Amino acid sequence: xxxxxxxxxxxxxxxxxxxxxxxxxxxxxxxxxxxxxxxxxxxxxxxxxxxxxxxxxxxxxxxxxxxxxxxxxxxxxxxxxxxxxxxxxxxxxxxxxxxxxxxxxxxxxxxxxxxxxxxxxxxxxxxxxxxxxxxxxxxxxxxxxxxxxxxxxxxxxxxxxxxxxxxxxxxxxxxxxxxxxxxxxxxxxxxxxxxxxxxxxxxxxxxxxxxxxxxxxxxxxxxxxxxxxxxxxxxxxxxxxxxxxxxxxxxxxxxxxxxxxxxxxxxxxxxxxxxxxxxxxxxxxxxxxxxxxxxxxxxxxxxxxxxxxxxxxxxxxxxxxxxxxxxxxxxxxxxxxxxxxxxxxxxxxxxxxxxxxxxxxxxxxxxxxxxxxxxxxxxxxxxxxxxxxxxxxxxxxxxxxxxxxxxxxxxxxxxxxxxxxxxxxxxxxxxxxxxxxxxxxxxxxxxxxxxxxxxxxxxxxxxxxxxxxxxxxxxxxxxxxxxxxxxxxxxxxxxxxxxxxxxxxxxxxxxxxxxxxxxxxxxxxxxxxxxxxxxxxxxxxxxxxxxxxxxxxxxxxxxxxxxxxxxxxxxx
Amino acid sequence: xxxxxxxxxxxxxxxxxxxxxxxxxxxxxxxxxxxxxxxxxxxxxxxxxxxxxxxxxxxxxxxxxxxxxxxxxxxxxxxxxxxxxxxxxxxxxxxxxxxxxxxxxxxxxxxxxxxxxxxxxxxxxxxxxxxxxxxxxxxxxxxxxxxxxxxxxxxxxxxxxxxxxxxxxxxxxxxxxx
Numbered sequence: 242x243x244x245x246x247x248x249x250x251x252x253x254x255x256x257x258x259x260x261x262x263x264x265x266x267x268x269x270x271x272x273x274x275x276x277x278x279x280x281x282x283x284x285x286x287x288x289x290x291x292x293x294x295x296x297x298x299x300x301x302x303x304x305x306x307x308x309x310x311x312x313x314x315x316x317x318x319x320x321x322x323x324x325x326x327x328x329x330x331x332x333x334x335x336x337x338x339x340x341x342x343x344x345x346x347x348x349x350x351x352x353x354x355x356x357x358x359x360x361x362x363x364x365x366x367x368x369x370x371x372x373x374x375x376x377x378x379x380x381x382x383x384x385x386x387x388x389x390x391x392x393x394x395x396x397x398x399x400x401x402x403x404x405x406x407x408x409x410x411x412x413x414x415x416x417x418x419x420x421x422x423x424x425x426x427x428x429x430x431x432x433x434x435x436x437x438x439x440x441x442x443x444x445x446x447x448x449x450x451x452x453x454x455x456x457x458x459x460x461x462x463x464x465x466x467x468x469x470x471x472x473x474x475x476x477x478x479x480x481x482x483x484x485x486x487x488x489x490x491x492x493x494x495x496x497x498x499x500x501x502x503x504x505x506x507x508x509x510x511x512x513x514x515x516x517x518x519x520x521x522x523x524x525x526x527x528x529x530x531x532x533x534x535x536x537x538x539x540x541x542x543x544x545x546x547x548x549x550x551x552x553x554x555x556x557x558x559x560x561x562x563x564x565x566x567x568x569x570x571x572x573x574x575x576x577x578x579x580x581x582x583x584x585x586x587x588x589x590x591x592x593x594x595x596x597x598x599x600x601x602x603x604x605x606x607x608x609x610x611x612x613x614x615x616x617x618x619x620x621x622x623x624x625x626x627x628x629x630x631x632x633x634x635x636x637x638x639x640x641x642x643x644x645x646x647x648x649x650x651x652x653x654x655x656x657x658x659x660x661x662x663x664x665x666x667x668x669x670x671x672x673x674x675x676x677x678x679x680x681x682x683x684x685x686x687x688x689x690x691x692x693x694x695x696x697x698x699x700x701x702x703x704x705x706x707x708x709x710x711x712x713x714x715x716x717x718x719x720x721x722x723x724x725x726x727x728x729x730x731x732x733x734x735x736x737x738x739x740x741x742x743x744x745x746x747x748x749x750x751x752x753x754x755x756x757x758x759x760x761x762x763x764x765x766x767x768x769x770x771x772x773x774x775x776x777x778x779x780x781x782x783x784x785x786x787x788x789x790x791x792x793x794x795x796x797x798x799x800x801x802x803x804x805x806x807x808x809x810x811x812x813x
Numbered sequence: 814x815x816x817x818x819x820x821x822x823x824x825x826x827x828x829x830x831x832x833x834x835x836x837x838x839x840x841x842x843x844x845x846x847x848x849x850x851x852x853x854x855x856x857x858x859x860x861x862x863x864x865x866x867x868x869x870x871x872x873x874x875x876x877x878x879x880x881x882x883x884x885x886x887x888x889x890x891x892x893x894x895x896x897x898x899x900x901x902x903x904x905x906x907x908x909x910x911x912x913x914x915x916x917x918x919x920x921x922x923x924x925x926x927x928x929x930x931x932x933x934x935x936x937x938x939x940x941x942x943x944x945x946x947x948x949x950x951x952x953x954x955x956x957x958x959x960x961x962x963x964x965x966x967x968x969x970x971x972x973x974x975x976x977x978x979x980x981x982x983x984x985x986x987x988x989x990x991x
Binding site for chain 1: 849892895937
């Protein structure tokens, strides 16, 4: 059967099980948009290509399946560079198809030409420029295999227009096992001797901590983690990328470490005699000043990416392998080992938890809303399996801190890249992947204005997400740094609270818009929003601009110098 | 597939460079991927030589000489291994490697100086590859140290010397020092 290259591409995507593509057509990708009409794949037409990328990421984070985005050449391709970088930093399986000018025009500065494989070389696991129509099924299979296996990540396939228009005999794509990738062999099982050595270190440690990162979620390893924690009795911290991997309500859960982690999680790592890192990478936001980080701790480091071992902190036992498989092996090896008496450690941790809980001062009569109180109300009045998708900044930190995450894949955000504007499209993608669940995007007023136009996409495509804007009329995190470290010299951070009028903007995009100024209106607004399921809802919560995120480890400071909430400081 | 990257060498013996023998797939852009990786990770390359691999035409072999000061070798190897087109990496310390390099040099020398040049060439084991009335092009293949010495000698002895070196190629020594 002869088909075009464009048809071959769509059939190849269908063969990989793709159910949805987020995209926006243009000249070079135009031939591929014709067979989409006849395909089983749903296409979601975005308003800006960045939206397509973040939607695909939200979809992937919520479902565990690769997200797929398709855009045209030139500016279409460069507009999706930010999501690709985001996916690279957070190890999200993302497959991006870009149109390209015809092969004969490549290198001539043709209309809407850009070297997108060159541009994305450093922010993709791999990318391909298709130069032969017969390669399409194989390249697409390779792209999905590379994106989803090993340490997941973004890949890009650049697809010249003439290849799309060339006829070819359809050949079924190879299975993953049949692919010829001699340089790519992810190692899944940990070395048993190293697992044994790690389990022995764990058993004898007096002040150990399980330091759990996003890799445990990528590996679908939450159950294995619970078993390991309960088998060994070792307490758990969950990084920003791992919120939900371990239930916040569990007695062994210490919560989030890092720059805005809670005191106990930060200090437990700092005072630990053993850190068992499962799918985490000693990010600077977690370690603080590196040469002062966890000075007494031996390190067990489990990662599927061999290059992560010893990259930042030397590992005493470094285990290459899938986080779930190695965690299961560690649990099995621990079952036969008596654990050291850690009652003193438990008492120390409980003492810190009691002395330094996450805290904020409630709003007094007539004051603006407290952002932390809004998050807590959202959590209390939304279904237990609600998916939270955050942007980047203060609201993100409060959402990570003040929402109690009990199950995996209920928290999605932009961690490594810190991409402002992630929340709205990220929430839309999550809702597409999990249509029966409530999805709350928690956003700032600065972030919201970067990608808000995708709410038009959400309304048109019938994707009823809910967006809570914590509107403090500032680029709040930058404001916080200027207040604390630049002597309150506020430079270019004031956004004005009433422009745009968020209610009118929401309504102009076909959403329900609600504004909340008073504490007593918070819960009714949330309940009203949760009852609306036929269109997106935006709530403009007017929050207190003077609120800051605490605790805080100032940039470059040691984690031992964590700054707690003013009410918890000495003499307070 | 990959040789064990050695670790901790710089703690014991001062090593200024490491040699990587890297087998890569002959795919478009593979050199750019490697060069880009070195630049974005802040690894310094002293030299890089590429040629088709004798054993299989689908592959090429690169010899990369890396500044050992710029990054731990295990990290360089780890990051290189993440490139999908990199098939195999062998990391060697200088004493573990048999290294060779080729130099071409065009020396401006008239009739009068030729005898002296021919003497140097013979002494170094170099050869004449081209000549004209006022210049001679010589070549020398040898250890990096021998090539360095020959180059220094030419530059010290003649007013105008144009040098092109290939960068090192290397294979593991068959009887490495213990």
